[in-house]
Amino acid sequence: MHTATQILENEFLEVRAKLLEVAATLDRIDRSVAESAPLDTGAQSSRNRVDEAIRILLEEGPDRAEQLQRFFSHEYEKDWRRDMEI
């Protein structure tokens, strides 16, 4: 297993590149809003979710990927069998 320092050294450029992709995509959306029309309601909701996802990345802890997955998921409805009559 690599040390934390080794992992960061190995992955830094790739993380940098991925962050730039996200930044450029957000810039593209903003440019289009300025030049054409604002986001419609559904798209604005998706845009807000991206902001919230970015906030999750800034939190401390070993399970950011799991937190993001849960954030992008529908909630578990424990009474689904009763509701579906199965």
Added chain:
Amino acid sequence: MDYIDPHIHMVSRTTDDYATLARMGCVAMSEPAFWAGFDRGSADGFRDYFRQLTEVEPKRAAQFGIQHFTWLCINAKEAENVSLSRDVIAMIPEFIHCKNVLGIGEIGLNKNTKNEATVFLEHLDLAVKFEQQILIHTPHLEDKYQGTRMILDMLCDDSRLDRTRVLVDHVEEHTIDEVLDRGFWAGMTLYPITKCTPARAVDMIERFGGERLLANSAGDWGPSKPTAVPDLIFEMRRRGHSESLIRKVVYENPIEFFSQSPNFSFTPRDAGSDPAS
């Protein structure tokens, strides 16, 4: 390194892909029945498909020294049509004893509907009746968490099932823990955009260990990479994991899981006699 792809849809792949997989070390594969990209109109369409899975693909694979195994069902997407599903389920026993059939799969949920759940439960009955192993598809994206929990509810409510003979596939960071905790096998699917990358799969191996864990490409007709398992091998080596752990995940674990099926007549590449001796 020899490896086994436990979930790949070769009916969608070219013969060149078989050649490439063989050159990269693939010695066996299992192909669950799935959606063809369009809804089939009758049970006879599935009869032809099951012939393709049990007769045609094993021969195509054998040309490249790859042993081909398969699983039968009506997939979750077409399971929305309950009447068609019941016709297909009634037909499966015609094929269940074909020599490369490992069990019932990939059954599961797609949009987590009542019809899908109904057909899933009827597939479980079929598997129990014929003492078959089960391979399960879990939904995509935002439906995965709820769908996986629903599937686990149905499996755990059925005391007839042996959990060690059930593989819950397409696990990701938010579903793997519960699948393994409840005693099932878990499959990680290395599939661009909608599932898991090799790097994230290795993260999960590091978090959960290599027990009851499989990795597959699910290579199909969509954007996918049939050589994704070698990518996982490369990523594990790059991170300094032992060859024994890599071999366990990509070779020994599939053999251990599949060996619970009487039709898994796998012959390891090094089991033959040496013609020079």
